[in-house]
Amino acid sequence: MLDTILRIPPxxxxxxxxxxxxxxxxxxxxxxxxxxxxxAFVDFDVELIPGGGVRRWWRKQVxxxxxxxxxxxxxxxDQAAPLLEWGLNWTIASRSxxxxxxxxxVLAREGRAVILPGFPGAGKSTLCASMCHLKDWQLxxxxxxxxxxxTRRLIAHPRPISLKNESIDLVSGFPGARLGPLxxxxxxxxxxxxxxxxxxxxxxxxxxxxxxxxxxxxxKDGTTSIEEITRAEAFTLIQxxxxxxxxxxxxxxxxxxxxxxxTRCYSINxxxxxxxxRAIASIVAEAD
Amino acid sequence: xxxxxxxxxxxMTAPSLSxxxxxxxxxxxxxxxxxxxxxxxxxxxxxxxxxxxxGSPARHLxxxxxxxxxxxxxxxxxxxxxxxxxxELDVPVVLLKGAAYALGNxxxxxxxxxxxxxxxVPREHIARVEMQLRVHxxxxxxxxxxxxxxxxxxxxxxxxxxxxxxxxxxxxxHTILPLTARYRPDPARIFSEAxxxxxxxxxxxxxxxxxxxxxxxxxxxxxEVDNILRDIHDIARLLETCFSSHDARMKLAxxxxxxxxxxxxxxxxxxxxxxFNRPEIAPILDALEAHNWQSSHARLVNxxxxxIGPDLDSTPSWGKALARQLIYIRGHSLRxxxxxxxxxxxxxxxxxxxxxxxxxxxxx
Numbered sequence: 001m002l003d004t005i006l007r008i009p010p011x012x013x014x015x016x017x018x019x020x021x022x023x024x025x026x027x028x029x030x031x032x033x034x035x036x037x038x039x040a041f042v043d044f045d046v047e048l049i050p051g052g053g054v055r056r057w058w059r060k061q062v063x064x065x066x067x068x069x070x071x072x073x074x075x076x077x078d079q080a081a082p083l084l085e086w087g088l089n090w091t092i093a094s095r096s097x098x099x100x101x102x103x104x105x106v107l108a109r110e111g112r113a114v115i116l117p118g119f120p121g122a123g124k125s126t127l128c129a130s131m132c133h134l135k136d137w138q139l140x141x142x143x144x145x146x147x148x149x150x151t152r153r154l155i156a157h158p159r160p161i162s163l164k165n166e167s168i169d170l171v172s173g174f175p176g177a178r179l180g181p182l183x184x185x186x187x188x189x190x191x192x193x194x195x196x197x198x199x200x201x202x203x204x205x206x207x208x209x210x211x212x213x214x215x216x217x218x219x220k221d222g223t224t225s226i227e228e229i230t231r232a233e234a235f236t237l238i239q240x241x242x243x244x245x246x247x248x249x250x251x252x253x254x255x256x257x258x259x260x261x262x263t264r265c266y267s268i269n270x271x272x273x274x275x276x277x278r279a280i281a282s283i284v285a286e287a288d
Numbered sequence: 289x290x291x292x293x294x295x296x297x298x299x300m301t302a303p304s305l306s307x308x309x310x311x312x313x314x315x316x317x318x319x320x321x322x323x324x325x326x327x328x329x330x331x332x333x334x335x336x337x338x339x340x341x342x343g344s345p346a347r348h349l350x351x352x353x354x355x356x357x358x359x360x361x362x363x364x365x366x367x368x369x370x371x372x373x374x375x376e377l378d379v380p381v382v383l384l385k386g387a388a389y390a391l392g393n394x395x396x397x398x399x400x401x402x403x404x405x406x407x408x409v410p411r412e413h414i415a416r417v418e419m420q421l422r423v424h425x426x427x428x429x430x431x432x433x434x435x436x437x438x439x440x441x442x443x444x445x446x447x448x449x450x451x452x453x454x455x456x457x458x459x460x461x462h463t464i465l466p467l468t469a470r471y472r473p474d475p476a477r478i479f480s481e482a483x484x485x486x487x488x489x490x491x492x493x494x495x496x497x498x499x500x501x502x503x504x505x506x507x508x509x510x511x512e513v514d515n516i517l518r519d520i521h522d523i524a525r526l527l528e529t530c531f532s533s534h535d536a537r538m539k540l541a542x543x544x545x546x547x548x549x550x551x552x553x554x555x556x557x558x559x560x561x562x563x564f565n566r567p568e569i570a571p572i573l574d575a576l577e578a579h580n581w582q583s584s585h586a587r588l589v590n591x592x593x594x595x596i597g598p599d600l601d602s603t604p605s606w607g608k609a610l611a612r613q614l615i616y617i618r619g620h621s622l623r624x625x626x627x628x629x630x631x632x633x634x635x636x637x638x639x640x641x642x643x644x645x646x647x648x649x650x651x652x
Contacts, residue, residue, distance in 0.1 A: 012344065041311035041344045045319060045600075068323045068598040096327075098351035248351075249358030 002026070005042060007034035009204045010146070010155050012041055013088065017048035017080065019062065025081035028180050029160045029193060032201045044091050048080050066091045075186075082183050082191050085162060089143055092157075093243035099155070100147040100248060100255045103241040106140035106154055107131045108208035113154050114280065115145055115213045115263075117241045123218030123276065126167040130273045131280065132197050133174040139200040140208065149248070149255040152262070153207040158200050160193035168192045170273065210259050212283055213238060215267040222271035226279050234265035289562065290597045292320050293517070297563045300330060300521065303337040314345040322348070323598035324517040325401055328356035332399025352399065359402040363390045366405050366456050367491060373424035374409075375489035377416055382408040382482045382492045384461065384502060389522065391485055392493040396525035400518070404448065404457040408478060408494075411462035418446055418460065425452045434635065442468045442624065464502050465509060468624040473505070473547040481543075496530035497540040504556030505549050511619015513595045513612060517563065523556065524564035531568045541575030552622075554578035555585050559592055591615060 002023045005014045008030070015026065044066060051061025051074050060077035063070055064087035071090055075083050093101050105116040105128035114137075118124045125142055132139040140154060142161040147154055160180070163171055171194050172179050178195040213234055235256065239245060245252035266283055270276040296317050299305050309317070321327040331349035334340045340349060367387060374381050382388075384406040389397035409417045426449035428436070439447045445461040463475040482492035494502065503523050507516060531537050544553040554576045561569045578585070595611035620629050 039310065039312045040315075042315040042319075043344060043348070045315075067319050068600050095322075095348075096351035096355040098347045098354060247358055248354045249361060251354050 005036040005038065005040050006030055007036055008088075008159060009157060011043040011092070011157075012036055014042045014045045015048075015084065016046070017084070018050065019048055019077065019080040021078065021080045022048055022084055025084065025180065025193075029195050032198065033204075043097075044088070044095075046084070046087055046091060048084060048087075050077070064090075079183055079186055081180070082162075082186060082193075085160065085193065088159070092144055092146075096244065096247060098149065098248075100149060100245055100252055100259075101243045102145040102147070102238060102245075103143065103243065104145040104238075105142050106145045106156075106208075107137035108140050108154070108156070108206075109137050109284075111208050112211040113140060113208035114284070115154075115210055115238075116216055117213065117238050118143070119215070119217075119241070121218070122216045123167075123270075124216060125161055125163055126170060126218070126273065127216055127276045127280075129161050129163070129167075129171045129177070129194055130174065130277055132200060133171070133177050134273075135277060135281075138203055138206075139196050147210075147255055147259060148207070149251050151207065152255060152258045154210055156200075156204055156206045156208075158196040158204050160195055163192050163194055165189045210263050213260075213263050213265045214280065214283060215265075216276065217267065217269045218271070218276070219269065220271060222269055224271065224275045224279055225269045226283065227267050229265050229267050231260045231263075231265060234263075235260050289593050292316055292600075293563070293597055296320055296324075296326070296330070297517075300326070300333055301564055303334050303339040306334055306337075306339040306341055309341070311345075314341060318345055318348045319600055320598065322352070323600065325515055326518055326521065327352035328399035328401055329518070329521060330399070332356070336398070352401075356399045356401055360390050360397065360400075362456070363387050363402045363405060366454075366458075367391050367488070369424070369451075369454075370405065370407065370421075370458065371488045371491045373426075374417060374420055377413065377420055377490070379409055379413045379417065379490065380479050380482065380492055381417075381490045382478060382494055383485075384408055384464075384494065385506070388493050388499060391491070392499075394496075394499070394526060395529045396522040398525075400522070404459050406459045406461060408461045408464070408475065410475070410479065414446060414460065414462050418449075421449055421458065421460070426450065426458060427452060429457065432639070434639065438632070442466055442628075444469075465505060466623045468628060469509065470622050471505070471548045471552065473501075473549055477543065477546055478502075495543075496526060496536070497543040500526050500531075500540060501544050501547055501549055501553055504544075504553045507556045507559065508552040509619050509622050511616040511623075513592070513615060516559075516592075516596055520556075520560050520563050523560045524566055527560070527566045527568040531572075534571070537568055537572050538575055541572050544576055550576045550578075551581055554581060555588060558585055558589050562589060562593065588618075 001018050003016045005012055047065045049063050049065060050056050055061040061074035062077045062080040062083055063074045064072050064083050103118040105124050107114050116124050116128060128142050131137040139158050140156040144157055145154060146157050171177050180193045183191045215237060245256055268279045270279055321330045331353040340346050383391055386402040387405045429448045429450050436447055444463045444466050445459050448457050448459050450457050464473050465471060478494050478498045481495035481498060485491045485493055500523055503519060507519050531540060544550050554573055557569050557573055591611045591614055594608055595615055
């Protein structure tokens, strides 16, 4: 039975699970993360538990529990590892932590960060994986942009990048990319995780100033275009990707406003990984 | 009583204990407070005593406070909307529970989370109030014919209404217990003792004693223990801030007697005494002649002590599950006579089986 407290900055997470797949997942993707003593403070206490009743033995299932809550329906037992990642995302997004949390990928370089909000089909995860594997961007997060209202800075929260369907093959070809097993027939199709690059794990306890918000839109083999958009437009768009700005009241609103006041905002169309990387590079260069 | 709950209630009573807590104690307390909907209240108490811990635990407490502040703003906004909708009727509209604490600026609102807004209006005006709310965008939630009939015939409120744009829910009561209940509280007293709210045209706040009595009878009649520690703390805060004088305490006891609610009020106050011992309680219990129910209340309090608290670790024990079930059944049996209760429970069970709950799915 796995029972361990992991430091996944900026949180301490206790994971309990009787599933060998979950232990293998932690060994594969979290071996470089600090293990904490049993006496440490725990932000999230999560548990993966076997299905109830006959589902212990027959067509085995797995359930996710955070403290006393079970937010999801059970999944087939072989999806225990992705359920841990989804469950952690849910837990962070739904708890009132005093952090503003957006659905977005975040990458940073020299203390300055680019935010890629996660509209479906935007190619966010692929672009994010290519930026940290093919270019020298530090992976802050693939799914959750975490902003501290006190400092208005982005907080790194590096976890395995969740890849879907075609992007799995693409990313597995990147030099240094390390992927885990494929999970077929999930609600999101086939899913696999890519490890956080080692350099990003080493710098996991860090923060950065948001400088660019880029709304990506991928259309296969389409032409590249870069358009700077107004902060007002960007505010409306990124607000839709916020999990808890509403719930944080005036603090959430102020935090989002001051985030926008420090950034330039763009929407990009791109048809290939190369084109996406070039678009990001030109946005960053222009701002310099 | 569970050791972790003792620790939490001690900390809420004596915030200076905060300084000596270890990381693992904070972890236990925060998980427990979150499950019991007390995290914001704990945050408010520690903040007002300048005892918010350093580091990670603070984040959870401050985050819960932000949520509470936001919800309080929403409740206030909702109160203004209700006031607008009902002011032309010239009918007194009394806020109950959370909304009353928030708008009346009672200490029990500090750090509290708020849900639906509850209002009390005179029974003879309920049809006009419902119509006026419909005109202003509220719609009946329970559309099932059985539920509609059940509410209108037997309950102390009409079916909950939801606003079409804001999605907020309002419960419109005409008294504070079901018409079928064993006890007969007097809504006329609540109206006559209520005070007007500054800045509103028709909204009122119950007197402190009616607020306490309503919370008490809600606690006992609800038959559920999920938010009960939060509700118990609401009462403790009301006692602490509004009942320091002997006269106020006696007024509370007299009001409970007037409402025919000595028995449930005594039981609820005994529970408050168990968790947040307040010096105001003993004289009130004396005046209510609580000794009349001494042995049955001692048994019931024990049952509550077993039932209260989330399942943070293992599966619930049989003793706890049984205690919860007994409290649920007792709550219902206070709300309606046995034959009616059985008919209702069978009917509800059948309806639940017929339209099984919609399936929730894993969201990323």
